[in-house]
Amino acid sequence: NAGVTQTPKFQVLKTGQSMTLQCAQDMNHNSMYWYRQDPGMGLRLIYYSASEGTTDKGEVPNGYNVSRLNKREFSLRLESAAPSQTSVYFCASTDGDRDSPLHFGNGTRLTVT
Amino acid sequence: AQRVTQPEKLLSVFKGAPVELKCNYSYSGSPELFWYVQYSRQRLQLLLRHISRESIKGFTADLNKGETSFHLKKPFAQEEDSAMYYCALYGQNFVFGPGTRLSVLP
Numbered sequence: 037n038a039g040v041t042q043t044p045k046f047q048v049l050k051t052g053q054s055m056t057l058q059c060a061q062d063m064n065h066n067s068m069y070w071y072r073q074d075p076g077m078g079l080r081l082i083y084y085s086a087s088e089g090t091t092d093k094g095e096v097p098n099g100y101n102v103s104r105l106n107k108r109e110f111s112l113r114l115e116s117a118a119p120s121q122t123s124v125y126f127c128a129s130t131d132g133d134r135d136s137p138l139h140f141g142n143g144t145r146l147t148v149t
Numbered sequence: 150a151q152r153v154t155q156p157e158k159l160l161s162v163f164k165g166a167p168v169e170l171k172c173n174y175s176y177s178g179s180p181e182l183f184w185y186v187q188y189s190r191q192r193l194q195l196l197l198r199h200i201s202r203e204s205i206k207g208f209t210a211d212l213n214k215g216e217t218s219f220h221l222k223k224p225f226a227q228e229e230d231s232a233m234y235y236c237a238l239y240g241q242n243f244v245f246g247p248g249t250r251l252s253v254l255p
Contacts, residue, residue, distance in 0.1 A: 069243060076158065078235060078247035079193075086242075094242065126193065128243070134181050137195040138243055 038062055042127050042141035049117040049148045057112040057144050059127030065139070066132040068110035070094075070102060072123040073143070079126065085110055086132065117148045151176040153238050153246035161252045162226050170221040170249045172210075172236030181239040182212055182219040188232045196221075196234070206230070226253045 043058045061068065066087045071079040071094075081094030083102040091102050099121060101113045110129075114121060124145050128138040152175045162168055174180060184196040197205045199212040199219060210221045219236060231253045236246040 071245070076247060078155075079245040081242065081244060084242050092242070095244075128193075130243075134239055135198060135200040137183060137198060138185075138193075138237075140193040142192050 040127055040129055040139050040141035042125075042144050044144060045142065047144060047146050049114075049146065051118060051148060053117050054113070054115050055117065056114075057125055057127075057146075058109070059111065059141060060109045061127075061129040061139070062108065063129060063131070063139065064107070065129035066107070067130045068104065069128045069130075069138065070100075070110070070112045071126045071128065072096065072121075073126060074123050082112065082125075114146075117146075119148045122146060122148045151180070151238055151240040151244050153236050153244055155234075155236055155246040155249050157249045158247070159250045159252065161254060163254050164228055165225050168221075168223045168226045168230070168251065168253075170234050170236075170251065172219045172221065172246060174217050174219065174236070174238045176238060176240045178240055182210070183237040183239070184208070184210055184219075184221050185235045185237055185245075186232050187235070193235065226251075228253045228255060 040061045069084040070082040080096045085091045085104040088107045127141040154173045182199040185193045186196045187193045208223045235248045
């Protein structure tokens with residue numbers, strides 16, 4: 037049981053390049069989330085998908101797009117990367133009940149030069 | 150709006166000393182509160198949630214709705230408790246605090 041799987045683990049981009057971070061979960065969870073983790077800022081919510089077919093903006097959505105491809109997969113796209121997007125990105129999922137916890141992936145460390 | 154604050158960025162204690170990591174929240178509805186822990190080079194994992202009223206690895210947390218707090222406590226810290234701790238709130242979605250790095254000194 038893999039849980040939440042993120043790819044890639046590491047990525048270096050040049051300013052202006054685009055890329056997609058992939059996330060898949062095998063727990064049949066309804067809700068999926070993307071966070072970025074920065075020193076002193078904690079985890080900030082970028083986008084989330086409460087259920088298949090829906091997506092909503094979080095605290096810091098600018099510069100990102102998401103796609104809930106199916107119930108298992110939730111991707112995060114950077115159309116034109118900027119140095120301010122250098123961060124560690126975490127995907128997480130939950131079954132959506134209020135008292136159900138989030139299950140996290142291992143993270144993607146992204147550097148934009 | 151929903152918000153979580155953790156006033157201490159870094160907390161250092163000696164092994165065997167009591168630990169309290171503070172968490173305050175703001176949310177107009179009835180929130181669910183959680184504590185997550187991230188050990189070095191590992192993914193974030195659930196430590197405990199208020200609805201379970203459980204004790205995990207000796208840690209407990211009590212929800213105080215009057216003070217809008219959910220502080221994490223442990224009576225005797227161990228070196229293996231050294232990690233990053235995040236308080237989280239589920240209202241409309243999951244929101245995390247900035248985190249507190251706990252360092253337990255030998």
